[in-house]
Amino acid sequence: RKEVEQDPGPFNVPEGATVAFNCTYSNSASQSFFWYRQDCRKEPKLLMSVYSSGNEDGRFTAQLNRASQYISLLIRDSKLSDSATYLCVTSRNQAGTALIFGKGTTLSVSS
Amino acid sequence: GAVVSQHPSRVICKSGTSVKIECRSLDFQATTMFWYRQFPKKSLMLMATSNEGSKATYEQGVEKDKFLINHASLTLSTLTVTSAHPEDSSFYICSARDGAGTGYPYGYTFGSGTRLTVV
Numbered sequence: 001r002k003e004v005e006q007d008p009g010p011f012n013v014p015e016g017a018t019v020a021f022n023c024t025y026s027n028s029a030s031q032s033f034f035w036y037r038q039d040c041r042k043e044p045k046l047l048m049s050v051y052s053s054g055n056e057d058g059r060f061t062a063q064l065n066r067a068s069q070y071i072s073l074l075i076r077d078s079k080l081s082d083s084a085t086y087l088c089v090t091s092r093n094q095a096g097t098a099l100i101f102g103k104g105t106t107l108s109v110s111s
Numbered sequence: 112g113a114v115v116s117q118h119p120s121r122v123i124c125k126s127g128t129s130v131k132i133e134c135r136s137l138d139f140q141a142t143t144m145f146w147y148r149q150f151p152k153k154s155l156m157l158m159a160t161s162n163e164g165s166k167a168t169y170e171q172g173v174e175k176d177k178f179l180i181n182h183a184s185l186t187l188s189t190l191t192v193t194s195a196h197p198e199d200s201s202f203y204i205c206s207a208r209d210g211a212g213t214g215y216p217y218g219y220t221f222g223s224g225t226r227l228t229v230v
Contacts, residue, residue, distance in 0.1 A: 004154075043204050043221045044155065087154070098145045099206065099219060103154040 004102035012108045017078045023071040023088030032091035035073045037084045078109045115207045117222025132190045132225045134205035140185035141207035149202040195229040
């Protein structure tokens with residue numbers, strides 16, 4: 001079983017749509033959780049950290065359920081510029097160890 | 112903010128030759144460096160973790176004699192793909208972490224990646 005698994009995608013949505021991505025992780029010792037964004041042929045860039053209480057950053061909302069080992073990302077009012085691959089990321093165990101990436105879910109927002 | 116410079120950004124080499132990829136932390140001391148590989152439409156796969164001055168720890172299935180990692184200083188780590196073959200063609204990315212964790216988040220900073228094509 002992969003350490004981090006994500007929705008297969010791709011997601012094709014119109015501008016203004018709300019879209020949700022899901023992710024599960026297998027390592028119960030994971031302590032840090034993130035969503036990264038990767039544009040084609042570029043390095044991944046941090047979108048947001050994910051906290052147990054849930055957190056929001058503008059149009060983006062992330063949730064974490066440690067009991068279910070489940071992470072989600074909600075994007076509201078999608079923009080064309082949101083088109084990218086979204087990577088669910090955990091740390092292997094304590095903070096400071098390697099980041100483990102999911103395969104990513106591709107989002108395409110069209111006008 | 113913390114910056115990691117990765118070179119080259121793109122390289123094409125002949126089968127059987129070796130290629131060296133460098134990652135430099137420009138404004139912080141990278142006590143730990145992580146090397147990843149990404150095939151098209153696949154996730155970033157962790158290859159190895161290296162700490163300055165010690166041998167790298169390789170992930171299961173990664174050949175340490177083929178992917179040589181050197182982290183001799185706090186600002187430079189190199190990955191050498193030895194006797195490269197077409198199946199080694201991939202996107203290689205480094206990620207550096209400073210000891211103080213002053214980068215974001217928790218001190219992880221990524222290089223811009225190296226696209227290797229072996230012909």
